[in-house]
Amino acid sequence: MSKTGTFKNTLGTVALSLGLAVTSGISYAKDVVTIGYQGMFNPWKYAIDQKLVEKETGVEIKWRKFDSGAKAITGIASGSVDLTVAGSSPIATAVSRGVDVELVWIMENIAEAEALVVRDGSGIKSPSDLKGKRIAVPFVSTTHYHMLFALKEFGLSEKDVKLVNMQPNAISAAWARGDIDGAFIWDPVLGNIKKEGSVLISSKELSNWGKPTFDGLIASKSFAKESPEFVAKVIKVIAKADSTYRQAGADFSSEHPIAQSVKNIVGGELDQVVEAMALYEFPDIPAQVSCKWLGCQMEGGAAKALLYTSEFLLEEKKINGLQDDYSTFVNPAYAELAMKLTE
Incomplete structure (x- = not known):
């Protein structure tokens, strides 16, 4: 894998300013990284289909598809998965039970999807x-x-x-x-x-009515701290795919490469892909790091959503207790680092 010295030095400076550990050599913590995904229709599938994470990082990726967030959480809790996509409810369940993960990106606001x-x-x-x-x-x-x-x-x-x-x-x-x-x-x-x-x-x-839901990318805290630049690069790839989709606007059709990739990875009819993706909202990086989503600690939208979801799950006896501070499981630093890499 290749990284220029200038890039590495800039990345290291940015990461340290965000309080992240930076690997000292030119290699990431792992030569093979396992990333979990689910069958939602989103621009992320274009990145998977076109191997954009592999191209961006130079790392071999082992992709694992999960049928549900609960199974994805089991994978990351067992240590067999480094990053994975899961819904806000299984994420809230996981962190309430003490699974050592952190939310690093909002894949999509579920809305009508x-x-x-x-x-x-x-x-x-x-x-x-x-x-x-x-x-x-x-x-x-x-x-x-x-x-x-x-x-x-x-x-x-x-x-x-x-x-x-x-x-x-x-x-x-x-x-x-x-x-x-x-x-x-x-x-x-x-x-x-x-x-x-x-x-x-x-x-x-x-x-x-007061109970928002989203799909998020979560990372093992230990893995993310060991390879912050890898997590940032994954986010950079996702953000670029999301931006390409948003820029297409009303011209997004079944002929678009993103739609084709979604069908390749998930299946379904192309027209259905187009209709379904229109039901989601895909926040850009500035929105991600703002108070609306990952920023502002417990005043941030993601931390509040995890708290409200956990309170409801506790009331329904789906979990046994609450965490004192859900913002400790939400980390905007990797998205901030990704934003620096795109400048």
Whole structure:
């Protein structure tokens, strides 16, 4: 792998100013880094498909796909994964339980990209009709968190509804068989079941009610401290892919290379990819390091979201206790370093 001396010195100065450890040699802490991802439709899949992280860092990447945030958390907690994408609910669950990770990037504000869809003919026309129905959701996920929150706001409890723990592929199969009445899920399954169902409520609506959700990139604290420049370069790659998508604007279509890469990595129909990505919001680096997301410690949006999510999960007896300060699990320094690398 090659790094110029000028680049290394500049990077070291910036990293030290941010309180990060810097590797003394030209190598990162690992020759092979394991990064986890999930099946969301986002510009990140273009970086994976085109091996942009490998090109940027010169490091061999072992990519691992996870069906849920809970499984991704298990991977990073076991030490078999160095960085991974997970939803805000499984991240909150992990840090509340003391898993030594930190949130370093907001992959996407979920907004309308997750929703509770009820099957046509199920008899569900309003929230009260959910009583006695079988609703599938991946447990310990952002949709599980929002499902529980929705039930509470609807004046219902888990006892009123038959919640079934299913991963996305299982939900798709169960829907096809007619085994479930509804599901709270993300694309590509979301787009498929919408064809024979209708949205009862979306995560954007629930976020507006005070419980926002997002997908984030988390890193093992020990790995990130040993290789801060690697984490910053990963973020730089993600930020560039996000910027390319945002710049496309209304011209983003199924012909765009990002859409093609999403289909290559995740699957689904190209038109569905375009429609689904429009439901997300992808914050740029200035927004990431601001108080809206990673910045401002406990006053920051991400730290508050993790706290509020954890408080709700505690109330629902999904976790046993709260951390004193959730900002210790949110670190904007790597995004700040990535911003310096793009200047």
